Amino acid sequence: MAESVDAIVVGAGLAGLSAARQLAIHGVDVIVLESSDDVGGRVRTDRFDGLQLDRGFQLFNPAYPEAARVLDYEALDLKPFVPGVIVARAGGRSTRLGDPRRKPGWAIDAIGPATGSLLSKARFAKLAWQASRTPVGTITRSPDSTTGEKLRAAGIDERFIEQVLRPFLTGVFLEQDLATSRRFLDLVLRSFVRGVPSVPARGMQAIPEQLRDALPAGTVRLNSPASHVTATSVTAGGKSFSARAVIVATDPTTAGSLLTGVTVPGGNSVTTWYHLAPVDPKSLTGGDAVLVVDGDRRGPVINSVVISHAAPAYADGGRVLVSTSTLGTRDSADDEASVRAHLEALYGTETSDWTRVGAYAIPYALPAMLPPLDVRKPVDLGDGLFVAGDHRDTASIQGAMVSGRRAADAVLAHLGVRQCGARLGA
Template sequence: MTDQQRPPPDALVVGAGPAGIVCALDLSRSGLRVELLEASDGVGGRMRTDRKDGFLLDRGFQVFNTAYPQVKRRLALRRLRLRPFTPGLIARTSRGQMRITDPTRRPGEAASLLPGRVLSARDLTALAALTARDALLPAGTLKSRPDRTTSAALIRAGLSPRAVEDLLRPFLSGVFLEDELETSARRFFHLVWRSMVRGTLCLPAEGIGAVPAQLAACLPDGTLRLGTPVAAVTDSGVLLEDGSERPAPTVVVATDGPTAARLLPGLPVPDGRTVTTYYHATDTSPLAEPTLLVDSSLAVLNTCVLTEVTPTYAPPGTALVSTSVLDGDPPGRHEAVRGRLAELYGTDTSAWTPIATYTVKHALPAMAPPWPLSRTTRFAADRYVCGDHRATGSVQGALASGTRAAREVLADLARR
């Protein structure tokens, strides 16, 4: 059916990432005729999984957090066949290898937290108090306090510089995609820390792309249009890149920040963080456990053997290693990373086979304090914008922003 033959929709949603999908879902369920326009050949935006020679390759290392409210509300978690990471991490530091594990989930490993083995008694007490506050206090209380950087929040919590440099900075740099811990504490760090304590970090058996795929499967037939890039938002709807126009009284832009700013001139968007992820295959797993390994030198953000988390990520008999670094992939960086991996895993990596490299620009918005937890999605009359850059850089932020966009569209229509 051509655009001329299709009845014009009540609303157009541009971008089939998590925010756009849930916005289109909520609008459709409220009785509106919706079209969801996606430029690429699949849903998910940055949350996609490619298949190559029997490997599942997420577009950048990602984890799935079961504690996010929108995740629990919208997804059938059992159908994702989730496999968990170890509730802890291994840090390679100038003082050697350090392991920290959540003793409430792995009581048998609590001895590793004895004072002096990883952290001092003072640091253990400070970290336990911070964790208990974030886990037990109402989320509204965490959000309402004055905002500051994560670095300042950790110091205020009583953690020593050594604890921050050896454990928390290397771990959180991989969460924030920045190494100065300048990310908002109240609007992001404390809420993410809370979700990690209350939920499980895991991966779907079919890759992270299974998450948006499950959401998109709930869309009414005919809603989703792939391979349909939008060139501009117009007074009457949108102009497609093929030169045709698609009219609609309401348009929601649910793309990444730079694309949204192009489609909605004058829209302020935050700077973005860039990350590069290298995938290597090897015959033997260099770490026989599903544990995240972080590097206090920050030569790499983190690395893990994905097939220890879920074997479906690689052909039988093959281990798939994911390694992420800040910023892009200039000449020579891959070999430097491979050399550092040899040190981190304590093994020869020269025979590891490079499978893929993904550089993801604007993987997360830069969330410096004071960072608003959520922004209105209203941009102009009948024009809206949603995405993680309008909330927090997480699946929760994207889903919450898409939910808010649908709610504000429906509220505005109800007032007419």
């Protein structure tokens, strides 16, 4: 006989866990069916041999409104990165650009003309500051265009765009054409000004683990791939479950195959490489946990960072762990050789003795956020069937979490459960 509950959530990524949390705190009997062997979805961390390797380099911004409302930051023990970037250039030159409130010592580099005019830098700083002061609702309703169009319309010169903004934003959007919606750019800039990108000391997966641990025991059922979904039933791993509401909180592609009427956006892909560098830690970026990008785009690397500078537990025993990302899903030995050569240029040091300890090729890391971007896509598909996931909001931890709560709130309304506590954040 089918197991019967009030609500079923399919998928234990951040969207699904956030939905389950909201339902559970309102007394709804909910289970989460997850196809893989652990929670987190795209936010997983492999822990072995004293290393912590996130499955794809990513950063958490504590200014994300939904995360700030829900997560216990103290328990996550967030390790901040330098809010800035080192732009490496041919000939061994490099420029350090950062938030002057937090890295005043880098101001001299920022003033220099090597990476664009001071006026362009001031104009970009103004854009970011304005975005940080603008309510989310205003950003999401503003006229949309591509990021490239927005930057040029703001009078930012090509040198600053090509040498700094395009290399930097490629790592954020996982696309290099600056085709991403200016609405999404504004939301990203807003969180950069308001918060310092960080990783939890125990790896990015500590975020979904915290959400799971707050759920009643037995809520999450691992190794349970859903193969068929209706508004009142789910078949998963050969078992049947019945419910009064079902939320599909899978990755976008699976949501598109389980549900009708859900459009799947194109996906941006990435490969993240991890190397142990047998060097004095201070010899790489002076011991700062800061992104390094290539202003001259001389190779496949879109960004690299010494992640152990921020969070030493990522490589115990004082080892130096470098995380490097490239666009696409190429992870052959030849690809690694060109990554290693590019790293040599970026860090200005020999890399032949660096040890590769991991590589993660992720075909669908982020849903493309192309204009015109609808930042609040419907989550209620009717009759008790709901959908959540970053593809309903924005391609981010914030987007996934807020989509889960929106779907859960819609389920509460469907079940006639009165809401308590705070309302949906930005």
